[in-house]
Amino acid sequence: RIARAFEVFEATGQSLAKWQALPGEGVPIHLRFHPILIDPPREALYRSCERRFAEMVENGAIEEVRDLIALNLDSGLPIMKALGVKDLVGFLDGANTLDEAISAAQQATRRYAKRQTTWFRNQMIPKLAMSGQYSKRMNDEIFSFVMKKWLTRVS
Numbered sequence: 001r002i003a004r005a006f007e008v009f010e011a012t013g014q015s016l017a018k019w020q021a022l023p024g025e026g027v028p029i030h031l032r033f034h035p036i037l038i039d040p041p042r043e044a045l046y047r048s049c050e051r052r053f054a055e056m057v058e059n060g061a062i063e064e065v066r067d068l069i070a071l072n073l074d075s076g077l078p079i080m081k082a083l084g085v086k087d088l089v090g091f092l093d094g095a096n097t098l099d100e101a102i103s104a105a106q107q108a109t110r111r112y113a114k115r116q117t118t119w120f121r122n123q124m125i126p127k128l129a130m131s132g133q134y135s136k137r138m139n140d141e142i143f144s145f146v147m148k149k150w151l152t153r154v155s
Helices: 002-012 016-021 042-058 061-070 085-092 098-123 136-149
Strands: 036-039 128-131
Touching: 002 016, 036 098, 036 136, 042 061, 042 098, 061 085, 085 098, 128 136
Parallel strands: 036 128
Antiparallel strands: none
């Protein structure tokens, strides 16, 4: 959220709170938006999800969850519902093995990614849709589209 708020401020010179306080939808009518959807193949997406969670574990996720447990936070708080937290808590409590915790968290991550993909496909009407895993080779097509549409240019 902080990164997005900074992006909005950097692009417009106005805070996200100021945009959100505007009447109606919060976006001035004179601005045009052209959504771009990069839709990777499901198998590539799932491999990325699995690799990402494995890297999180390698880079200290277990210690972070241990620190959360030490805070005695309410299990209903959003941080305690973050992907993988429940599974790693189960590992730390001895309810499952590390491999079982990682597998369960990776499955939860894949399900979350699938829900996001479904939402994008059904809710968003992109001006540019690209199939495939993002790579720098796509930059020419994406930036060509951006330059043609002038995303922040007034109509």
